[in-house]
Amino acid sequence: MSSEQGPGGLFEKPAAEPLCYSVLRTHCQQYLLIVPYLLGTVCSMDVQTVNSMTCEEFVCVFGNVVERCPLIAAALWSRRPFSSTLELENGFNEFIDSLSIEGKEGILRCHPDLAGRELLAGTLTVESRGEQGQAGLTSLSSADALRMNQLNSQYKKQFGFPFVICARMSDKDRIIQQLESRVRNQQLQELHCGIEEVKSICRLRLQDIYNRAAKSTKL
Numbered sequence: 001m002s003s004e005q006g007p008g009g010l011f012e013k014p015a016a017e018p019l020c021y022s023v024l025r026t027h028c029q030q031y032l033l034i035v036p037y038l039l040g041t042v043c044s045m046d047v048q049t050v051n052s053m054t055c056e057e058f059v060c061v062f063g064n065v066v067e068r069c070p071l072i073a074a075a076l077w078s079r080r081p082f083s084s085t086l087e088l089e090n091g092f093n094e095f096i097d098s099l100s101i102e103g104k105e106g107i108l109r110c111h112p113d114l115a116g117r118e119l120l121a122g123t124l125t126v127e128s129r130g131e132q133g134q135a136g137l138t139s140l141s142s143a144d145a146l147r148m149n150q151l152n153s154q155y156k157k158q159f160g161f162p163f164v165i166c167a168r169m170s171d172k173d174r175i176i177q178q179l180e181s182r183v184r185n186q187q188l189q190e191l192h193c194g195i196e197e198v199k200s201i202c203r204l205r206l207q208d209i210y211n212r213a214a215k216s217t218k219l
């Protein structure tokens, strides 16, 4: 879809990030991402805009909030009107929570490995590529890449679905440490962990969509 299409120029490329943001991220990546959310800046997108979208527009904008699960966005469109953008976020969370164990496992299976084959092949979604890049996974040493690969395989063999973590709220060392520790969890406990991480990924992706929309309407 071209940048002209869609309501309010929502599909325009994000502007370059201010330098102070990248410096801050180095020191406190996790908090940097949460602070604007707490301040409410994420709600700058008018909920009326969301409510006025056609199903096609809605799926174009929100279809990858849950990685490679546009059907979830399509189902949520039927729940309009939303009273706030927070209600939409809650809708995603409730939808995920309402799924069966198999449905939740299915969502996890739609996620690519971190620093895996898809990263090398260049077939990641734009969102996932950005997230893995921000966590430093696009510039791993060969030793770290090998270690992550081994741990991802071990994890998948153990649980039957890929390891999922909100990469932007982490970094390479923490991801390796979490892989080493979560692989020892019980099956259901780990399903729960993975799904909570999916919700964090969704929250940040929604925040990106709202922030992009706010920037494009200020122009």
Ligand SMILES: NC(=O)N[C@H]1NC(=O)NC1=O
Binding pocket: 067, 111, 112, 113, 114, 127, 128, 131, 132, 162, 163, 164, 165, 166, 167, 168, 201
């Ligand atoms: N495997 C996995 O966690 N992948 C996801 N994590 C994230 O932040 N983006 C993804 O694609």
